[in-house]
Amino acid sequence: MPNPNPHTIMLTNQVTLRMRQLSRALEQLPADQALKVIARILHPVDGAMGSFTQLVETGARIARDQAERGVLAPEVCLALGRAANELHSIGLDLAEHKDTLARAGAPAGTSAARPASPAPLVARRHR
Numbered sequence: 130m131p132n133p134n135p136h137t138i139m140l141t142n143q144v145t146l147r148m149r150q151l152s153r154a155l156e157q158l159p160a161d162q163a164l165k166v167i168a169r170i171l172h173p174v175d176g177a178m179g180s181f182t183q184l185v186e187t188g189a190r191i192a193r194d195q196a197e198r199g200v201l202a203p204e205v206c207l208a209l210g211r212a213a214n215e216l217h218s219i220g221l222d223l224a225e226h227k228d229t230l231a232r233a234g235a236p237a238g239t240s241a242a243r244p245a246s247p248a249p250l251v252a253r254r255h256r
Contacts (some may be wrong), residue, residue: 164233165230165231168230172227178216182213182220189213192209
């Protein structure tokens with residue numbers, strides 16, 4: 130298998146670095162601004178989460194092709210496929226809340242709905 134194109138490796142390194150920078154910058158933002166950024170990251174069409182999911186899905190398709198040719202172990206293909214499916218499912222779960230996050234990040238005095246009191250954290254899963 131030939132080595133990846135140097136441009137592709139450089140692009141991968143740049144994306145990784147930018148994601149780390151974004152994470153550090155997000156930690157420094159006030160909560161309302163951070164929520165706006167998080168809502169943007171989670172946007173299902175053009176957010177980072179959707180793009181990353183698409184990247185893993187592409188990797189899963191390539192792995193499947195390589196596994197069918199006998200170049201890659203089937204377990205690798207299956208693991209990437211599961212990862213792509215899980216990311217897609219997580220994206221759907223998060224998409225339900227993107228508008229709420231965006232409203233929570235709206236400036237005070239707007240029509241953003243805010244809870245009257247703090248709510249206890251309760252794990253609620255539905256799929």
